[in-house]
Amino acid sequence: MDSIISVKNLTKTYKKVDAVKGISFDVEEGEIFGFLGPNGAGKSTTINMICTMLKPTAGEIIINGFNANKQKDDVRGSIGIIFQENTLDEKLTANENLKLHCRFYNVPKEKRDPRIQEVLEIVDLVDEQNQRVEEYSGGMKRRLEIARGLLHYPKVLFLDEPTVGLDPNTRAHLWEYILKLKEKEGITMFLTTHYLDEAEISDRVAIMDQGEIIAIDSPKALKDQLGGDIIELSTEDNQTALEEINEKFDNADVKVEDDTIHLKVASSDAFISSFIKTLDIPITKLNIRKPTLNDVFLAFTGRKIKE
Ligand SMILES: Nc1ncnc2c1ncn2[C@@H]1O[C@H](COP(=O)(O)OP(=O)(O)OP(=O)(O)O)[C@@H](O)[C@H]1O
Numbered sequence: 001m002d003s004i005i006s007v008k009n010l011t012k013t014y015k016k017v018d019a020v021k022g023i024s025f026d027v028e029e030g031e032i033f034g035f036l037g038p039n040g041a042g043k044s045t046t047i048n049m050i051c052t053m054l055k056p057t058a059g060e061i062i063i064n065g066f067n068a069n070k071q072k073d074d075v076r077g078s079i080g081i082i083f084q085e086n087t088l089d090e091k092l093t094a095n096e097n098l099k100l101h102c103r104f105y106n107v108p109k110e111k112r113d114p115r116i117q118e119v120l121e122i123v124d125l126v127d128e129q130n131q132r133v134e135e136y137s138g139g140m141k142r143r144l145e146i147a148r149g150l151l152h153y154p155k156v157l158f159l160d161e162p163t164v165g166l167d168p169n170t171r172a173h174l175w176e177y178i179l180k181l182k183e184k185e186g187i188t189m190f191l192t193t194h195y196l197d198e199a200e201i202s203d204r205v206a207i208m209d210q211g212e213i214i215a216i217d218s219p220k221a222l223k224d225q226l227g228g229d230i231i232e233l234s235t236e237d238n239q240t241a242l243e244e245i246n247e248k249f250d251n252a253d254v255k256v257e258d259d260t261i262h263l264k265v266a267s268s269d270a271f272i273s274s275f276i277k278t279l280d281i282p283i284t285k286l287n288i289r290k291p292t293l294n295d296v297f298l299a300f301t302g303r304k305i306k307e
Pocket of ligand 1: 014018038040045046
């Protein structure tokens with residue numbers, strides 16, 4: 001597949017903060033590309049530079065064949081953006097909001113009405129299109145913003161924390177629309193999130209921390225890198241248990257995080273019974289599971305992503 005976005009050595013330095021530290025990556029056409037990282041990792045700064053809303057300190061961005069530093073209008077015309085905060089006109093109806101945007105983006109007059117109905121259909125708001133946006137729920141507003149972002153047939157849709165502030169049910173529904181969109185319009189999607197389950201939906205994920213990309217691959221490949229199972233346990237004294245594990249199990253891959261000891265093993269089946277028998281300190285809680293993206297983050301940074 002071809003790259004639709006190519007980023008090289010992208011850097012952003014605010015007065016005192018190195019927000020983005022020379023990152024490079026490509027996004028393939030048609031994929032859902034997720035940017036996962038904790039608050040302050042530099043996700044919004046990166047997306048804002050790619051969307052031409054923020055000037056990079058250094059580096060190059062090519063998107064849809066255009067240079068984001070030199071061909072801003074071309075870039076803007078070929079992308080759709082869903083911001084973190086609501087930018088709809090609340091006093092207008094959904095339909096009026098969409099009409100306004102069509103004029104803004106020079107969608108040809110004869111295409112406007114059919115395209116408006118088409119995007120309203122994608123997000124299931126055809127019947128509510130003549131209501132004022134102020135009467136909409138949070139989830140409906142987000143869906144309308146997605147519809148608006150699609151009006152001018154963008155090649156890439158940027159979603160910056162698209163479900164932040166929504167309840168879990170609404171979040172799940174919104175994801176159905178986003179996936180439908182990928183299927184129906186074949187659009188490339190670039191999203192930022194600090195929700196692990198949202199990152200899992202992506203075809204590929206870049207994990208970002210403190211201005212750097214620390215890992216980039218499909219969610220499955222990232223988790224497979226860790227291999228095996230994760231044993232989580234609590235004991236009456238985790239520090240003593242940690243020392244005991246290190247002493248009795250050579251090269252144990254073990255970390256203490258919050259009140260829990262995390263132990264990575266190739267296969268828990270072969271390991272668990274001898275582990276329990278060998279450990280002197282009483283275990284108060286035990287759980288065995290497969291690695292998650294949080295474990296990937298933990299493995300690279302020694303910390304967890306707080307959702
Ligand atoms: N306008 C600004 N001036 C100075 N520092 C800034 C500015 N915008 C962001 N930063 C800093 O740059 C770093 C990266 O911020 P950014 O908003 O890109 O992170 P993020 O990963 O998107 O986090 P969040 O999920 O909270 O939006 C942070 O340390 C932040 O405080």
